[in-house]
Structure formats: C-alpha cells, structure tokens
Ligand SMILES: Nc1ncnc2c1ncn2[C@@H]1O[C@H](COP(=O)(O)OP(=O)(O)OP(=O)(O)O)[C@@H](O)[C@H]1O
C-alpha cells in the first residue's frame with residue numbers, strides 16, 4: 001500500500017493554477033526523484049504536502065497513510081511524519097536552534113505518545129545527529145538559520161530531519177548551493193536515514209545528487225504535471241538532453 | 254471639553270492639601286495654580302496629538318483611600334519577584350507602608366523610605382531636587398502630581414555607594430468606591446560614583462476604574478550608574494500617566510527599561526538630559542496592547558554636553574483594536590559635539606484593526622555628531638510561522654515564540670538574570686492573552 005497517494009491534484013498559488021492534474025504514488029522505503037524546469041511546480045508540490053497556507057488545493061486527492069492530508073494543519077502533518085527540507089530555509093532571529101529543535105521534537109514525541117526529552121537528553125541526541133552532518137556544535141546556540149551560509153542552512157535542514165525522523169521526507173533542492181564536499185556530507189546524512197519504513201521525495205536539478213542518493217524512480221514535472229517517469233537512468237538522459245523535448249511534445253530519445 | 258476632573262482635583266486641594274514643610278507647600282501652590290490654569294492637555298497641543306485625555310478629564314476622580322485595609326504580606330509576596338532577595342518597599346496609593354515592606358540588608362549608606370518623612374527630616378537632601386526636573390509650568394499633569402502627592406519613595410545613594418541587590422519599589426493602587434486617582438512620587442538621588450538597580454513596579458489589586466498619575470525624578474551625579482526598570486502591570490481598567498525625568502552629570506550612565514503590559518490608557522513621558530561630558534543614556538521600552546487599549550511613549554533625550562552617547566530602542570506589539578504611539582525626540586545642542594545617538598522603534602501589528610503612529614525625530618544643532626534613527630511597522634513573519642509549524646509546533650505556540658523573539662532584544666538588556674527571566678515570563682503570558690483574546 002502507498003504511504004503517499006496523490007491523484008489528479010490541482011493547486012493554486014498567487015491567483016493562478018500551478019499544479020494541473022498531478023498524480024504520484026510513493027510506497028514505504030522508496031526514494032522518488034522529481035526533476036523539471038524552473039517554475040514547473042516542484043516547490044509548489046512540496047508546499048502542498050507540508051501545508052503552506054498560501055497554496056490552495058482546488059481538486060484532487062492527497063492521502064498520507066490513508067488519511068486526507070489536505071484537511072490537516074501543517075503542525076499536524078509534521079507530527080504524523082511529514083518533513084519538508086525547504087529550498088529556502090527561513091531565518092528566525094531571537095529563537096535559538098536548540099530551543100526550536102527541542103520544542104519541535106517534543107511536540108512530535110508527545111503526539112507519538114513518547115516521553116518529552118529534557119534539556120540534557122535532547123542535547124545528547126542533537127550532538128550525535130550533528131556529527132552525522134558534520135555541523136559545528138556552536139550552531140545550536142545561534143538563532144535559527146540567522147546568518148547561516150547557504151550550505152549551513154541546507155545542513156541544518158538535514159539535521160532537523162535526522163532529529164525528527166519523519167516517515168516521508170521531501171527534500172527541495174537540498175543540493176543547491178552546496179560545494180562538492182558538503183554535497184557528499186549531506187548525501188551521507190540522507191542515506192543514513194534511508195530505511196524500509198521511510199520514504200523520500202528528492203527534488204533536484206542535478207544528476208550529481210542522484211549519484212549519491214540513488215533513487216528508485218525519477219519523475220519529470222513540467223507545466224504542473226508529471227510528464228514522464230522512469231528509473232534512475234532517466235536522470236542521465238535529462239542531464240544530456242535538457243528539457244527542450246517537452247515543448248516539442250516528444251520524449252527524449 | 255468637560256472638565257469635571259479639573260474641578261474635582263482643585264477642590265480636593267483646597268479642602269485637604271497634603272501637608273509638608275513651607276518650601277514644599279510653596280511648590281504645591283505653584284503646581285495647583287499651573288494645573289488649574291491649564292487643565293488636562295487636549296489633542297490640540299502637539300505633544301498630545303495622538304492621545305486623548307477626554308475620558309480622564311470628564312471623570313470626577315476621588316482621592317484613593319489612604320490606608321491599606323485588608324492587605325497582608327502574602328498578597329504582596331505574590332506580587333513581588335520572589336526569585337531574588339531584593340528589598341521590597343511598598344507604597345499603597347502613594348503612601349509608604351513600612352509594615353508591608355521587607356527591607357533586607359541595605360548596603361552602606363543607602364536610604365530608601367518615605368519621601369514625606371525625608372522632606373521634613375532631611376530637607377537638605379530633598380529640597381534641592383524635588384520638583385527641579387518635573388517642573389509644573391507647561392506640564393499640567395505632572396503639576397497635578399506635585400500638588401497632590403501625599404507621600405512617595407525617596408532613594409538616596411551617598412557617594413560611591415554600590416548596591417548589588419535591586420531596590421524593588423512597589424507602587425500599589427488600591428481601589429476605593431468609584432473612580433479613584435493616586436499620585437505616586439519617586440525621587441532618586443544617586444551621588445557621584447554610586448551604583449544601583451531600581452525597580453518601579455506599578456501594580457493594582459482589584460478591577461476598578463483607576464487613574465495612576467506618577468512622577469519620578471532621577472538625579473545622577475558624576476560617574477553614577479543607575480539601571481531603572483519601570484514595569485506597568487496595573488489592571489485592565491487602569492489609566493496610567495507617568496512622567497520620568499532624568500538628569501545626568503559627567504560620565505554617568507542611566508539605563509531605563511520601560512515595560513508596559515496594558516491598561517485602558519498608558520502614557521509614558523520621559524525626558525533625559527545629558528548634562529555632563531561623556532554621559533551615557535540607554536532607553537529601552539516594550540509595550541503590549543490589545544482590545545481597545547492605548548499606549549503612548551513620548552520621549553525626549555536632550556544632549557546638552559559633548560561626548561554623550563544615547564541609544565533608544567522601543568518595541569511594541571499591538572493586537573485587537575489597540576493603538577500605539579511612539580514619539581521620540583533626540584536633541585543635540587550646539588555645543589554637544591561628538592555626540593552619538595541612535596534611536597529605533599519597531600512595531601508588530603497582529604490585527605488589521607490595530608494601529609500605530611511612530612514618529613522618531615532628530616534635532617541636531619551640532620555638526621560633529623553621529624546620529625541615526627528609524628522605525629518599522631510589520632506583521633508576524635508568515636514564512637517563519639509556517640516554518641515553525643511545519644516542524645510540529647502548534648500555531649498559537651509558534652506565534653508566541655515569534656513574539657517573544659521580537660521582545661528579547663529589549664528584555665535581553667536587563668542585566669540581572671532572574672529579573673529578566675521574570676519579565677520575560679510576564680510578557681509571554683501577556684502576549685498569549687492578547688492572542689487568546691483575538692482568537
Ligand atoms: N505564492 C505564489 N504567488 C505567485 N506565484 C507563485 C506562488 N507560488 C508559486 N508561484 C508560481 O508558480 C510557479 C511554480 O513555482 P515553483 O516554486 O513550484 O517552481 P519550481 O518548480 O520549484 O521552480 P525552481 O526549479 O525554480 O525551484 C512559478 O511560476 C511561480 O512563480
């Protein structure tokens with residue numbers, strides 16, 4: 001059975017229809033790569049899954065673990081196990097990373113019926129996970145993403161994912177802006193989280209990332225719909241041929 | 254404008270003017286004439302353009318009762334900050350209540366107590382200061398306090414006295430029958446080289462229509478240093494008019510934290526004069542208003558000497574149909590060269606119907622100075638809110654978190670940690686209440 005089931009999804013943002021009949025099924029443990037030209041609706045899809053209020057689902061079905069996702073508040077989705085690594089993580093001055101992550105984890109643990117972690121236990125967990133993404137401990141005392149470099153912000157997203165242990169992780173261009181070493185570290189972190197129970201949707205423009213995080217499926221999103229799906233070899237075809245074929249209405253050869 | 258208040262106050266002065274030595278009587282007479290002549294200011298005067306005192310002016314206020322009837326220490330303890338051992342001095346409707354106060358070990362020479370007693374027993378320490386900064390002419394509201402204050406707080410720091418534990422002054426307003434007014438008065442004289450933290454805590458018990466009209470004068474001698482917290486947390490039906498006047502001598506340092514947590518009408522008027530070379534003045538303020546509350550911070554920092562530094566930061570959160578006013582004037586006099594002045598006002602509007610008027614003003618009459626000012630009005634950052642929620646943090650908690658983050662720039666500057674934390678807690682509770690009202 002699918003963990004995520006999207007059927008004929010239509011969604012609007014900023015007054016125009018962005019997703020125009022998108023369907024996608026993700027089973028537990030699968031990694032799906034989503035590629036596609038700028039402005040094709042990839043982040044909008046990610047936002048629909050996370051529940052951004054400014055994106056409106058106008059028709060179609062989005063089921064997560066059999067439940068209607070569209071009716072759930074963003075915090076409820078997070079507690080149920082959806083995690084979005086943002087393309088552009090937000091800076092929140094005045095709130096430390098430590099406080100934020102502890103509040104988030106405890107909200108989720110409470111929902112799962114687990115005991116909340118105290119400051120000491122949380123710090124221990126955070127330290128362990130920070131090693132995974134080779135992040136300096138000092139970053140914990142700083143305000144959320146404030147003054148972080150582009151690469152540090154992306155690492156912080158992966159750190160959050162490692163701490164919150166979602167069932168479905170959506171990574172929106174987590175590779176953009178990373179140098180080659182950071183890319184390896186981030187991929188290693190992501191790969192260590194792969195498990196038969198955890199699914200991932202990896203949005204990227206580059207095959208490079210998919211050499212490290214090898215997907216089970218690759219989809220091409222264009223004009224608000226998935227226009228082609230295939231195995232990981234589809235990524236290399238796209239790398240060579242670009243997206244010009246979409247306009248011509250033909251599949252790449 | 255209907256002026257029942259003016260008649261009532263003038264009549265009460267004629268019937269029962271508070272007593273005191275001859276010099277004080279003279280001061281009071283001059284004050285009541287100034288008030289009788291001018292009455293309460295109206296929005297026609299520039300300084301009161303955004304704050305309408307008509308509801309106060311048309312009320313026939315009676316003087317708040319003199320004695321604390323059924324008040325016990327337990328009630329006071331609940332109001333105080335139990336987290337640290339500071340001396341608590343309680344003033345009920347302006348009068349010192351030794352029985353409710355708990356002066357702990359007072360450091361060498363520090364005196365805190367009744368202003369009425371001090372003006373009789375120690376006139377040489379009071380007369381040269383009282384009413385010298387809070388003048389009556391052109392300031393009818395402060396004049397009314399001078400005419401009618403029955404007692405007040407007197408804090409005297411002899412030269413080089415350093416006091417570590419904060420001096421906690423509780424100005425407690427107790428209701429009588431009908432609308433009652435009280436006139437708390439505070440005089441702080443910090444002689445050269447002295448240092449202390451003074452908390453003025455305005456609280457009330459019981460929900461009734463009350464008017465608190467307070468005046469505080471702070472004198473800093475050469476190299477004296479005062480950290481001053483003014484916390485306004487009276488009841489929802491309280492109106493609060495506060496005048497704070499500060500004069501700083503050479504190399505002195507004044508740090509003020511004005512925290513206003515609500516009330517029907519709040520007006521904080523501050524004038525700080527940097528009257529000696531190298532004085533430093535820091536004014537921090539935070540205000541929260543919701544429902545139909547009105548809060549006005551009207552400040553003047555007057556650089557009258559060279560090499561002075563001032564930094565003023567006021568921030569506020571306005572919810573419901575609340576109205577906020579920030580009017581901040583920084584004056585740099587012609588010979589105040591090498592002045593450095595910085596002024597900021599930032600506001601968060603949480604609802605469509607909340608409003609704020611922000612007017613930072615620089616009047617620079619010297620040429621070799623560094624001055625900047627700015628103000629912002631914004632909403633809670635929707636993207637930040639979504640980011641927090643997308644990690645599982647519930648919507649109201651996420652909003653409170655963002656509002657507290659907004660406040661930490663101010664509360665973070667209170668140097669005594671337990672005090673800072675307690676004020677942080679009070680603020681968070683107040684902000685949550687504002688959001689809950691809105692929901
Ligand atoms: N809130 C909004 N208001 C107006 N337009 C929007 C809004 N959100 C998305 N759009 C538009 O929808 C289209 C799809 O945007 P989206 O961010 O989903 O693209 P993307 O595939 O993620 O692109 P990229 O590869 O550049 O990240 C774009 O044309 C974008 O301008």
Ligand SMILES: [Mg+2]
Pocket residue numbers: 042043044087172173
């Ligand atoms: Mg995108």
